[in-house]
Amino acid sequence: MTVAQFLVLGALLFSIGVYGVLARRNAVLVLLSIELMLAAVNVNLVALGAYLQDGVAAGQIFALFVITVAAAEVGIGLAIVLLIFRNRASANVDELDLMRW
């Protein structure tokens, strides 16, 4: 196993997530694509940690932190989507122009 194969897979998953964020209209699906990008980053972090073999397991610890922050982000993000849906009866990101000047 080489490092590059994991990094290329991570890049592939990340770019699929980028496509999803840009192409999806529904806010829940945008959050799903963000989750995909975070999973790709986790693959990269753990692969680089296994490559470096540093004594403090930095790659895996960072992956754990990313998982935690992703869970927090999903909780907050879904609550915000829920609130927007309740107020505007729509969860499409291109109809949310409240903060457009």
Place this chain on the structure above:
Amino acid sequence: MQFTEWIGDARNIVFLVVAALMTGMAMVVVTTRNVVRAVLALALTLAGSAVLFLMLGAEFVAWTVILVSIGAVVVLFLFGIMITRAPTGRDPAGLDHARRWPAALVALAVFAVTAWASVVAFGDAPIAEGVVRAGRLGELLLTRYVVPFEVVSFVLLAALIGGIVLARKDQGP
């Protein structure tokens, strides 16, 4: 390294199978018209990443992904879909933007640059063997990484309270 030599390693065959599964499921996540199917495909993608973590000797991270991401986050998404009445039927036109080609172009550019950079930087440097046990990870979390650990637990607490406050019905005057 020759491709025949590379594919001769059984672990690389496992890697190829898992990578193909993850890529296919990720494509389903971003292209399907059925929202529930997208969430289930995301669960399979995360399961594939857990298999990769096991291959890389990261046991605890693998089980954490299964517990937290597949167990909690996916269920949370399903609840979000049910509550926001995101179109779950087969049809709905309004799930994607009309112009997908610019998005695909940007994604392709991101992939080309990052994949090229990682191949150039690492070549065929091998991954060293070695498993980090959960006990070792716990020791590290409570000694060297104790401050970030406490901070991230505080972030999680704040996010949970914020989620509850945002999502509950107003009962004020």
